Amino acid sequence: MKNLLRKIYNKWKFFKANIFPSYFISSPFWSSIYYLFFSSEFRRETHAVLSGRVKHLKDAKKAKSSFYTLIRNIHRIEKGLLMRPRREVFATEFIKETVDNFETLFEPLKCTIDSQMKWAYDVLSEYFKVTGSHIIVDRQRERFKNIIMAFTQDGVTSIPYFRLEKNRPDITYDDFYKLTKFRRSVRWFLNKRVPHDLIDKAILAANQSPSACNRQPFEYRIIDDPELLNTVVNIPMGIKGYQNNVPAIVVVVGNLDAYFAEQDRHVIYVDASLANMSFMLALETLGLASCSINWPDIEALESRMEKALKLEKYQRPIMCMAVGFPDPEGMVAYSEKRDIDLLRKYN
DSSP states (O other): HHHHHHHHHHHHHIIIIIIHHHHHSSHHHHHHHHHHHHHTTHHHHHHEEEEEHHHHHHHHHHHHHOOHHHHHHHHHHHHHTTTOOOOOOOOTTHHHHHHHHHHHHTTTGGGGEEEHHHHHHHHHOOOOOOOOHOOHHHHHHHHHHTTTTOOOOOOOOOOOOOOOGSSSOOHHHHHHHHHHOOOOOOOOBBBBOOOOOHHHHHHHHTTTTTGGGGGOEEEEEEEEOOHHHHHTTSSSSGGTTGGGGGEEEEEEEEEEGOOSGGTTHHHHHHHHHHHHHHHHHHHTTTTTTEEEEEOOHHHHHHHHHHHHHHOEEEEEEEEEEEEBBBOOSOOOOOOOOOOOTTOOOOO
């Protein structure tokens, strides 16, 4: 009886995975029906996306502010400031929301303002300085003056600027290309602790990567505590065989509460990937090496990582990276890349 039930179950699994899908591809609606009743592969993602959206809305309602909304709007104003020609009046549809968020977030900071709030302050100051008279803008201009009355700042303002050739770093393409070829996934590391200040430097470089509306919806979890490291390093499948040789593992986590709508759900992966490549190249300049570790969307592994890192429901692991000082006696894969003719098409 057990064998018979097992055969029936296996046939059902095969049918569901290989035969059923072809009956549900005629439209997005039927595809949704398939994933609703016959597959749970997207269930965790949809839960995370909805959890992030709800948290975003709750934060905005409860505190009357959202840091992610402020950052997004400030970036939108920046783009308005650098337009050619620049409109005399712009951003009227969201300037009140921006000042609302700035006021709530600025109030407890006052003179201990951080770099991104300073950026928001500078951009808003420039906006109100150059924007023409308009009933909505004038009202918010007056509010902004009252909010910042007690704040003074020194130094360079964080507003749109002209790129100057004299500030271009002296790095040739040949040198950069050599670095990209030198960087390869390293799986053998010295038994040596990775200094936190070096990892922080690499993260600072990664943080300069482009991000949609400058929201930077990700964070780096660096795991080097022996007990936690032993737990986390054994979760990804792609690390088997060298997991006991890893002195530190980095888990990049996406924050879906950065978005007010499902349309942006994929941006955590795009923005984090842009940053991660800079992170890995920066590590190489600091004498460190890395290995990016495949992280497929497997429910059992997602659950283990969520538990190990105490993640919120709206947070998703994006990728893992082993980091350490490379062992000179350990080999790396050659990993020949595709020819350029297979990579690009013009027009």
